[in-house]
Amino acid sequence: MSARFYADLALVPGSTVSLPEQAARHVQVLRLQPGDALTLFNGQGDGRPGSEGEFEATVEHMGRSEVRVTVGAYSATAREAGRAIHLVLGMPANERMDWLVEKASELGVASIQPLMSERSVLRLKGERADKKLAHWRGVAIAACEQCGRNRLPLIHEASGLAEWLKSNSDAAAADTRLLLSLQPGTRPLAEAVAPTGALTFLSGPEGGLSPAEEAAAIACGFRPVTLGPRILRAETAPLAVLAILSA
Numbered sequence: 001m002s003a004r005f006y007a008d009l010a011l012v013p014g015s016t017v018s019l020p021e022q023a024a025r026h027v028q029v030l031r032l033q034p035g036d037a038l039t040l041f042n043g044q045g046d047g048r049p050g051s052e053g054e055f056e057a058t059v060e061h062m063g064r065s066e067v068r069v070t071v072g073a074y075s076a077t078a079r080e081a082g083r084a085i086h087l088v089l090g091m092p093a094n095e096r097m098d099w100l101v102e103k104a105s106e107l108g109v110a111s112i113q114p115l116m117s118e119r120s121v122l123r124l125k126g127e128r129a130d131k132k133l134a135h136w137r138g139v140a141i142a143a144c145e146q147c148g149r150n151r152l153p154l155i156h157e158a159s160g161l162a163e164w165l166k167s168n169s170d171a172a173a174a175d176t177r178l179l180l181s182l183q184p185g186t187r188p189l190a191e192a193v194a195p196t197g198a199l200t201f202l203s204g205p206e207g208g209l210s211p212a213e214e215a216a217a218i219a220c221g222f223r224p225v226t227l228g229p230r231i232l233r234a235e236t237a238p239l240a241v242l243a244i245l246s247a
């Protein structure tokens with residue numbers, strides 16, 4: 001497979017385009033030459049609703065910073081997971097969140113909603129929140145380039161858990177909502193999920209969710225499930241869910 005690059009552009013076979021800055025830099029780093037083949041994806045496929053394939057492309061011109069490529073054939077290849085899995089999670093601090101975004105993207109996550117909850121270590125707002133969000137979206141793009149996904153996972157702005165529950169309180173929502181819980185007597189994940197259909201998982205930060213937060217989530221339609229008797233780290237638990245359900 002030739003090197004893959006995300007380009008947030010409408011791509012049309014036969015046209016020549018200038019790659020966006022990030023992809024151009026990446027092509028420069030790989031020292032591709034005119035005539036070399038690459039693969040481009042834009043998350044929108046060829047523009048038809050629901051299409052999410054990729055395009056062959058050939059390097060046309062390597063400038064000092066500009067890279068022009070000719071777009072070739074479109075192939076309607078999709079490498080998405082069989083079901084949509086959404087993660088709503090207490091953000092782990094430091095580079096653990098980067099790690100989570102990368103691995104979750106590889107494992108096919110549909111969306112990630114970072115949360116601040118009572119016991120969160122990481123609190124983000126303003127410019128710092130915007131920077132982090134842009135950084136995580138970049139991590140997801142790199143993961144999709146690497147693993148062959150042509151659709152980027154959606155990464156939402158960080159929100160407080162209470163606010164998120166308030167604006168997503170529809171207990172009759174179409175998705176199945178599951179709360180990753182350490183409470184004794186909780187039902188195992190495998191018993192709680194139907195074989196198909198969208199799923200939304202809520203999991204806690206390093207310090208876990210408070211009993212009041214768990215109760216609020218349950219009131220919003222989340223049903224508690226366990227991943228077993230060991231306490232998994234805040235980034236391990238959601239990744240385990242994706243691995244279990246996408247295998």
Ligand code: SAH
Pocket residue numbers: 179180181182202203204205206207208209225226227228229230231232233234237
């Ligand atoms: N220090 C916290 C642990 C938090 S682990 C405590 O002892 O309560 C971080 C989050 O991962 C938890 O809030 C929970 O949502 C999830 N989690 C970890 N291990 C789990 C397990 N075995 N089953 C279900 N959820 C788990």
